[in-house]
Amino acid sequence: MYNSWKKLISITGGRxxxxxxxxxPEDQIDIEGDFHLPPLAELDMEDQIFAAAFLKTHGSIxxxxxxxxxxxxxxxxxxxxxxxxxxxxxxxxxxxxxVSTILDKLEExxxxxxxxxxxxx
Numbered sequence: 570m571y572n573s574w575k576k577l578i579s580i581t582g583g584r585x586x587x588x589x590x591x592x593x594p595e596d597q598i599d600i601e602g603d604f605h606l607p608p609l610a611e612l613d614m615e616d617q618i619f620a621a622a623f624l625k626t627h628g629s630i631x632x633x634x635x636x637x638x639x640x641x642x643x644x645x646x647x648x649x650x651x652x653x654x655x656x657x658x659x660x661x662x663x664x665x666x667x668v669s670t671i672l673d674k675l676e677e678x679x680x681x682x683x684x685x686x687x688x689x690x
Contacts (some may be wrong), residue, residue, distance in 0.1 A: 571685075575614065577641060578613075578614065583613060585606075585611060586606075587603055587604070587605065588603075588604040588606070589601060589602070589603060589604070594633055608654075608655040608656065609655060611655075612651065612654060614656065616650075616651050616654065616657075619637070619647060619648075619651065620651055621637055622637075623648065630644045630645070636664060671688045672685070673684050
């Protein structure tokens with residue numbers, strides 16, 4: 570399957586394309602229409618491999634650093650660039666401060682449990 574995608578990308582020169590016919594050989598069914606590729610399939614091959622490696626490592630940036638021989642910021646930047654390209658879901662997360670920072674303050678006695686819970690909300 571990888572080779573057929575590689576050939577298709579080579580033929581199209583990396584430009585976006587539309588699939589007009591789908592054939593299911595075992596049932597001898599042809600379906601015609603305009604079929605768009607899923608967003609992940611529209612990524613170039615390098616980005617698809619990077620995203621697949623990220624999934625296979627269960628999101629371990631440390632393993633990604635080792636596999637690709639790049640730094641933590643480079644992994645993060647690459648993932649952010651890929652996320653912008655696929656634009657599947659627009660999620661905004663507001664993080665006031667990392668939970669680990671709050672737990673450190675709690676452990677050091679700077680805040681009590683109720684303050685820690687309040688900061689985590």
